[in-house]
Amino acid sequence: KAIIMPESFKTQNYYEIIKGICPELPDSVDGCIKSANLPHLKYVVVDTPQKLKGTVTLNELLDLSNSADRDEIAKLQRHVVPDSSCNIQFTSGTTGQPKAAVISHYNFVNNGIHIGNRNQLDNNSRICVQVPLFHAYGVVITIMAAMSHGSALILPAASFNPADSLHAIVNEKCTHIHGTPSMYVDLIKKQRELKLPIETAKIAVTGGAPCSPQLF
Known part of the structure; x- marks a missing residue:
């Protein structure tokens, strides 16, 4: 539902890359994306001081936190068990397409x-x-x-x-x-x-x- 990224790194401009596959991004209102290509994507969060069209800055995201949210996270943490999913790693793709390994x-x-x-x-x-x-x-x-x-x-x-x-x-x-x-x-x-x-x-x-x- 969300991507958190820097605006760019070295020669890669991630904002432009996302715009290429999600042309609706610049016209999205309040960071709520409705994309034909990426129907599950709702938010693009960018770690940058400047506001990019259709995105939420990382500082804006951090400012949204409140005590109710923190209490909800604390409740959810009590349901986490050793076999719960923690991280998704993509395989290197040397023998085929990269696969998402949980x-x-x-x-x-x-x-x-x-x-x-x-x-x-x-x-x-x-x-x-x-x-x-x-x-x-x-x-x-x-x-x-x-x-x-x-x-x-x-x-x-x-x-x-x-x-x-x-x-x-x-x-x-x-x-x-x-x-x-x-x-x-x-x-x-x-x-x-x-x-x-x-x-x-x-x-x-x-x-x-x-x-x-x-x-x-």
């Missing part, structure tokens, strides 16, 4: 606990987060694992930049690094230029693509 609370939390144990996380751990937060690597292997072990998350930049990551690893005394193989290739290349004193990092985690023995 993840339960038990799956989500249990994975985080065991991954954190395997990666030796504790409340002294500091993770350099280079991966996107919208998929399993970022949201489960990184965030949920850190939350279940009291570890700190260090986000060097809004998107991956090897120099920012290296400076964060040094300045924030990161003990763990999370990234894809191509990110590590870029890190190594940039480190050969900068020659920063990386002394605290002890575990590097990778995934998302094949990784050569020469790299790890």
Whole structure:
């Protein structure tokens, strides 16, 4: 029923993309969308200071909250059980169209606990987060694992930049690094230029693509 998004990121203008598949958006009144292509979509919430036609700003959405809403959420929370749906992850689509996989609370939390144990996380751990937060690597292997072990998350930049990551690893005394193989290739290349004193990092985690023995 709703999409929450930034207006744009790098070269992608999400507002224009949504307008392309939902031409009714700019003419929608008070953020209530009636779309022929997307009949279930009612609201587009955009994290931007400016009001875009047919949308609700994130600040407007937050201002709508009241005590009755919070009480209702508290009531609903009492009905959540471990097997309740928690998160929807889309598969990569390497063997077909991406599919929406529903993840339960038990799956989500249990994975985080065991991954954190395997990666030796504790409340002294500091993770350099280079991966996107919208998929399993970022949201489960990184965030949920850190939350279940009291570890700190260090986000060097809004998107991956090897120099920012290296400076964060040094300045924030990161003990763990999370990234894809191509990110590590870029890190190594940039480190050969900068020659920063990386002394605290002890575990590097990778995934998302094949990784050569020469790299790890």
